[in-house]
Amino acid sequence: MGQNDNSTTPYKVASSDELGRYMVATRDLLPGDLVLTERPLVFAPKAMLDPEAQMPCVGCYKPVFTDIGERCAKCGWPVCSGNCPGLVDPRHHGVECAVLSTRPDCVLDNMADYYRHDALLPLRCILLQNTEPEKWKSVLDMQSHMECRGPGTEAYEEANEFIVEYLLENFINKLDKNIKNKYLTDISKELIHRICGIIDTNALEIRLPEGAELQALYANTCILEHSCIPNTKHTFNQSSADKNDSYKITVKVVIPIMKDEHITTMYSHALWGTEARRQHLKDTKYFSCKCPRCSDPTELGTYLSAMKCFGDGNKSCDGVHLPQNPLDDDTEWACSECPVKVNNSQINMLISQMGEEVDGVLMMGGSVPMLENLLCRLSTFLHPNHYHLYSLKHSLVQLYGRQPSYMSEEILDKKIKMCKDLIQITTTLDPGNARLSLYSSVLQHELHSALILKAKKVKSDGSFKTAEEIKSLLLEAKVCIERALEVLKDDMEETSGRKLYDVIEESKKDFEKYCKEKGISL
Numbered sequence: 001m002g003q004n005d006n007s008t009t010p011y012k013v014a015s016s017d018e019l020g021r022y023m024v025a026t027r028d029l030l031p032g033d034l035v036l037t038e039r040p041l042v043f044a045p046k047a048m049l050d051p052e053a054q055m056p057c058v059g060c061y062k063p064v065f066t067d068i069g070e071r072c073a074k075c076g077w078p079v080c081s082g083n084c085p086g087l088v089d090p091r092h093h094g095v096e097c098a099v100l101s102t103r104p105d106c107v108l109d110n111m112a113d114y115y116r117h118d119a120l121l122p123l124r125c126i127l128l129q130n131t132e133p134e135k136w137k138s139v140l141d142m143q144s145h146m147e148c149r150g151p152g153t154e155a156y157e158e159a160n161e162f163i164v165e166y167l168l169e170n171f172i173n174k175l176d177k178n179i180k181n182k183y184l185t186d187i188s189k190e191l192i193h194r195i196c197g198i199i200d201t202n203a204l205e206i207r208l209p210e211g212a213e214l215q216a217l218y219a220n221t222c223i224l225e226h227s228c229i230p231n232t233k234h235t236f237n238q239s240s241a242d243k244n245d246s247y248k249i250t251v252k253v254v255i256p257i258m259k260d261e262h263i264t265t266m267y268s269h270a271l272w273g274t275e276a277r278r279q280h281l282k283d284t285k286y287f288s289c290k291c292p293r294c295s296d297p298t299e300l301g302t303y304l305s306a307m308k309c310f311g312d313g314n315k316s317c318d319g320v321h322l323p324q325n326p327l328d329d330d331t332e333w334a335c336s337e338c339p340v341k342v343n344n345s346q347i348n349m350l351i352s353q354m355g356e357e358v359d360g361v362l363m364m365g366g367s368v369p370m371l372e373n374l375l376c377r378l379s380t381f382l383h384p385n386h387y388h389l390y391s392l393k394h395s396l397v398q399l400y401g402r403q404p405s406y407m408s409e410e411i412l413d414k415k416i417k418m419c420k421d422l423i424q425i426t427t428t429l430d431p432g433n434a435r436l437s438l439y440s441s442v443l444q445h446e447l448h449s450a451l452i453l454k455a456k457k458v459k460s461d462g463s464f465k466t467a468e469e470i471k472s473l474l475l476e477a478k479v480c481i482e483r484a485l486e487v488l489k490d491d492m493e494e495t496s497g498r499k500l501y502d503v504i505e506e507s508k509k510d511f512e513k514y515c516k517e518k519g520i521s522l
């Protein structure tokens with residue numbers, strides 16, 4: 001869709017005590033309309049979660065083997081090659097190298113502690129002050145939430161140890177006067193803390209094809225406010241021939257926005273339940289979300305956080321537990337059928353324990369029996385649509401119908417039902433495919449494949465399916481594969497979207513070939 005009136009900027013910046021700066025639409029906007037596109041002010045690698053893992057090259061972020069790999073000839077940081085163009089490019093390693101070069105001699109043996117890539121973004125930010133004063137001004141315009149990040153807070157102590165002291169002690173305090181005058185006329189502990197606050201509040205994450213993750217700051221995109229039902233989607237350019245456009249962001253409308261309505265994005269994970277999303281937003285962005293999804297105990301009728309009632313000890317109950325007021329941290333959870341109530345902290349403890357189990361199984365690439373076992377156990381406590389069960393089912397549908405022991409008609413029917421249930425939840429939570437397009441696409445693709453396999457199978461009673469039955473299954477499969485491709489239309493600039501699109505397009509070709517061979521026209 002998209003409307004073509006590009007004569008006026010589609011947004012203006014407003015401000016309120018509650019939200020700070022935010023964006024409103026200057027005219028009615030339709031899905032597909034461009035809100036903005038801009039290059040990043042600054043970007044750098046994110047923290048390495050696993051210190052044993054490969055480190056990103058400081059010039060291009062490709063993972064490198066640190067023990068055998070090359071080092072930057074000047075500063076000694078791991079690089080993909082001494083000829084990496086990013087080493088001299090000021091947007092990448094070109095400027096910071098002068099500061100990082102003041103390294104102690106011992107560092108090459110002590111990599112995990114010494115090469116702290118998450119300190120590079122704060123360093124690249126403060127280096128803008130003399131090299132790119134306009135960009136530096138834009139960074140300083142951003143909200144830092146220093147009022148919530150004083151000494152003694154977790155955010156302060158963490159930033160202090162891992163970034164502020166690290167940068168000061170290892171590099172900045174040892175800098176030659178000339179270099180300091182050239183690059184860092186304004187430098188203090190407080191300033192680095194403020195930059196850390198700005199990064200935590202505003203930086204966006206970019207996952208690169210090779211696995212590394214970057215963080216980047218954008219002057220205008222950072223003004224977008226959060227909603228758990230966002231009306232825009234953003235993508236990052238990762239494939240442009242023009243290197244200056246690397247990581248350029250494009251923000252597009254996904255749900256119609258009326259003139260004067262707020263333009264929103266999502267800072268949290270769309271498949272987390274309300275409690276987890278709100279806690280994450282409080283901890284990292286210092287506000288309490290009150291959006292329509294957070295305010296609704298059923299989360300738009302999906303029951304994504306709902307629990308089953310445990311009964312009162314004497315009598316079992318088929319009711320469903322929901323928070324009475326999801327915006328209240330001390331809310332009680334009440335049953336839909338009986339008088340039993342449970343307090344929020346008990347529910348949170350249970351849910352986080354279950355979450356750890358789910359993450360554990362998924363991280364080790366859980367097999368079908370492992371996933372089914374946990375699904376069965378957690379289903380005793382959780383509503384079938386609960387987000388922990390969603391995660392397990394989303395993995396299961398990618399294994400059912402693809403492994404020899406899981407090809408029976410019964411399993412295919414199970415897969416078809418799971419896919420349909422998960423598609424329903426996904427579409428309700430993310431009607432514009434702002435955040436869950438890859439999840440949706442995978443589900444549509446899996447549904448397509450299960451329908452075809454079912455069409456090819458004899459029935460469980462040994463009889464053949466009629467031509468009508470086969471055609472009806474294949475017609476449904478056709479709609480699914482078209483939807484699987486359609487929901488990815490705005491993800492093509494990103495590698496993960498393009499890769500998934502290519503896989504699904506191959507399936508579509510195989511499907512068309514099969515129909516042609518069988519003389520079936522759909």
Ligand SMILES: C[S@@+](CC[C@H](N)C(=O)[O-])C[C@H]1O[C@@H](n2cnc3c(N)ncnc32)[C@H](O)[C@@H]1O
Pocket residue numbers: 018019020021022141142143145201202222223224225226227285286287288289290
């Ligand atoms: C990325 S910044 C957005 C721009 C910011 N308002 C400014 O003035 O620069 C994120 C911060 O905006 C505020 N914010 C964003 N969305 C909000 C919302 N839905 N409710 C309350 N505050 C919000 C919070 O203070 C949050 O930490």
